Amino acid sequence: MTKRAGIYKTLSDEVRRQVRERHADRLPDIAGTVRRLREAKKISAAEVCRRSGELDPRTLNALEKGRIRNPTLKTLQALAQGLGLSMTEILSAAEGGAEPDFFAGGPQGAFHLDFPRQGLKIVSLTPLIHDFFCGKLILSPKVKIPDSMLNTPFPVYLSVLVGGMDVEIRGRGVTSMKEGDNIFLRGSLRHSLQNRSQRETAVLLLTAPSFLK
Numbered sequence: 228m229t230k231r232a233g234i235y236k237t238l239s240d241e242v243r244r245q246v247r248e249r250h251a252d253r254l255p256d257i258a259g260t261v262r263r264l265r266e267a268k269k270i271s272a273a274e275v276c277r278r279s280g281e282l283d284p285r286t287l288n289a290l291e292k293g294r295i296r297n298p299t300l301k302t303l304q305a306l307a308q309g310l311g312l313s314m315t316e317i318l319s320a321a322e323g324g325a326e327p328d329f330f331a332g333g334p335q336g337a338f339h340l341d342f343p344r345q346g347l348k349i350v351s352l353t354p355l356i357h358d359f360f361c362g363k364l365i366l367s368p369k370v371k372i373p374d375s376m377l378n379t380p381f382p383v384y385l386s387v388l389v390g391g392m393d394v395e396i397r398g399r400g401v402t403s404m405k406e407g408d409n410i411f412l413r414g415s416l417r418h419s420l421q422n423r424s425q426r427e428t429a430v431l432l433l434t435a436p437s438f439l440k
Contacts, residue, residue, distance in 0.1 A: 233375055233376025233377060233378060234342065234345075234347065234349065234372070234376050234377065235377075235378070235379045235414075237340070237342070238340055238349060257290065257296075257298065257317065257318075257320075257321035259291070259293070260317070260320050260321040261287070261290050261291050261306060261310075261317070262291040263320075264310055264312065264317065264320060265291075265310060268310065268311070270309075270310070272284060272287050272288065272291070274309075275287060275306070275309035275310060276309060277309075278308060278309040278310075278311070279305040279306065279308045279309030280305070280308065281305050282302070282305040282306065282309055286298075286302060287306075290302075290306075300314075303317060303318070313356060313437075315356075316356060332352055332353075335350070336350035336351050336352045336362065336363070337351050337352065337353060337354050338350075338351040339351065345370070345372065345376065346366060346367030346370035347364065347365065347366055347367070347370065347372060348364075348365040349362055349363070349364055349365070349432075350362050350363045350365070356437060358435065358436050358437065359433075359434075359435050359436065359437055360432070360433065360434045360435070360436075360437035361431070361432070361433050362431075362432050363388065363429050363430065363431060363432065364385075364420070364429070364430040364432050365427055365428070365429050365430075366390075366392065366420065366422035366427065366428045366429075366430070367422065367427060368422060368424060368425050368426055368427065369421075369422060369423070369424075369425070370421070370422050371419060371420070371421040371422075372419060372420045372421070373419050374395075374398075374417045374418055374419045377414070377418060377419065377420065378414065378415065378417075379414035379415070379434065380414060380415050381414050381434045381435070381436060381437075382411065382412070382413055382414065382434065382435065383411070383412055383413070383414045383432065383433070383434055384409065384410075384411050384431075384432070384433040384434070385404075385409060385410050385411075385420075385430050385431065385432055385433075386407075386408070386409035386410075386430065386431040387404045387405060387406050387407065387408050387409070387428065387429075387430055387431075388406065388429040388430060388431055389406060389426075389427070389428060389429040390406065390422060390424045390426055390427060390428030390429065391403070391404060391405045391406065391422075391423055391424050391428060392404055392420050392421055392422050392423060392424075392428050392430065393420070393421045393423055394410055394418060394419070394420055395418060395419045395420075395421070396412070396416065396417070396418050397416065397417050397418070398417065403423070409431075414434070
């Protein structure tokens with residue numbers, strides 16, 4: 228699997244930073260939550276440990292029995308990997324506020340991040356969940372986002388909402404896109420985006436699963 232880089236990794240790291248800050252003083256008591264999430268997904272404890280790649284079965288057993296009330300962030304990350312969830316989902320569920328099945332948002336989105344040096348803004352229109360990401364890329368006039376910033380192993384869907392842009396594939400094939408045009412590709416395929424207009428270009432971005440973990 229291709230290593231994430233650029234905007235995808237930066238966004239993911241920012242989410243983790245916010246989770247750390249939110250729970251710096253006290254991690255919620257997750258006794259019972261992990262077992263409930265695991266049983267809801269019909270996954271055995273052994274399978275969670277196998278999928279995590281590093282979680283010790285004894286640690287998981289202690290978590291589910293409440294002997295470990297405040298797991299480390301490293302353990303939470305391993306749990307998230309094993310359960311196929313995000314750390315945010317696990318922590319929210321433990322607090323009694325699991326990610327909603329219904330989310331009504333607005334133009335400001337649920338989360339945003341600016342890359343002023345690159346002339347790029349990203350707005351997440353959906354909650355920060357593992358299964359799906361829907362958001363907007365806002366490119367400054369004439370700016371180019373190189374392939375080094377757009378590397379992700381997940382499928383990517385792009386649709387131009389406002390303005391226009393060129394998509395370069397593997398350093399040679401260029402597709403000019405105007406409002407309403409869309410493209411689907413594997414994120415691991417080397418590609419770059421360039422706003423060819425004198426105004427901001429807004430692009431809808433979908434990935435499934437989300438690159439935010």
